[in-house]
Amino acid sequence: MNKPVISIIAAISEKKRALGFKNNLLWKIEGDLPRFKALTSGHVIIMGRNTYISIGRPLPNRTNIVISHIGDEGIASAENLIVVDSIEKALEEAKKIEKEEIFIIGGGMIYKSFIDIADRLYLTVVYDEPEADVFFPDYSQFKKEIQKEDHLESNPPFSYVIFER
Numbered sequence: 001m002n003k004p005v006i007s008i009i010a011a012i013s014e015k016k017r018a019l020g021f022k023n024n025l026l027w028k029i030e031g032d033l034p035r036f037k038a039l040t041s042g043h044v045i046i047m048g049r050n051t052y053i054s055i056g057r058p059l060p061n062r063t064n065i066v067i068s069h070i071g072d073e074g075i076a077s078a079e080n081l082i083v084v085d086s087i088e089k090a091l092e093e094a095k096k097i098e099k100e101e102i103f104i105i106g107g108g109m110i111y112k113s114f115i116d117i118a119d120r121l122y123l124t125v126v127y128d129e130p131e132a133d134v135f136f137p138d139y140s141q142f143k144k145e146i147q148k149e150d151h152l153e154s155n156p157p158f159s160y161v162i163f164e165r
């Protein structure tokens with residue numbers, strides 16, 4: 001049986017790879033959320049506890065896997081939510097359910113843990129450098145740009161870029 005593709009999806013600044021500030025996102029990019037929803041719906045999404053808290057609820061139509069050393073303490077249970085205490089368990093649970101594409105949706109700590117094993121990156125590269133306290137890891141190991149769609153007329157300007165190794 002084919003292994004599911006492991007994909008990372010993130011919105012980052014072009015130069016510093018900024019991701020977030022004070023446990024919030026840095027931008028509200030028009031079109032980015034619908035795109036995120038279209039790509040991830042029906043699939044398994046994996047995230048760190050901080051990102052889960054920042055979102056505030058399990059995202060519908062997806063199996064949400066949350067990683068935390070302290071397990072599900074303080075996280076209300078939900079039918080589409082699984083809390084695990086390690087990266088390995090997150091992947092194990094994800095692979096039981098997902099046969100096509102597993103999405104790693106953040107944040108900084110979790111991206112860092114998955115960057116070396118991910119197959120694909122869906123990046124929203126934003127040409128703006130706001131103050132940030134969480135950053136995306138170096139991704140120069142991803143050599144193949146599969147797709148690029150510029151939105152340079154937007155404020156801030158950005159590009160959707162898909163990379164593979």
Ligand SMILES: NC(=O)c1ccc[n+]([C@@H]2O[C@H](COP(=O)([O-])OP(=O)(O)OC[C@H]3O[C@@H](n4cnc5c(N)ncnc54)[C@H](OP(=O)(O)O)[C@@H]3O)[C@@H](O)[C@H]2O)c1
Nearest residue numbers: 011020023024025048049050051068069106107108109110
């Ligand atoms: N721009 C984007 O696309 C994007 C996407 C997502 C998030 N963000 C932003 O990123 C920021 C959050 O990122 P973050 O780095 O602070 O947090 P995070 O990666 O979302 O979560 C970190 C937490 O996950 C748990 N964790 C991480 N590695 C673990 C491991 N190996 N084993 C067990 N548990 C582990 C720990 O939870 P415990 O402390 O409970 O053990 C850790 O504190 C926010 O600002 C958010 O808005 C941006």
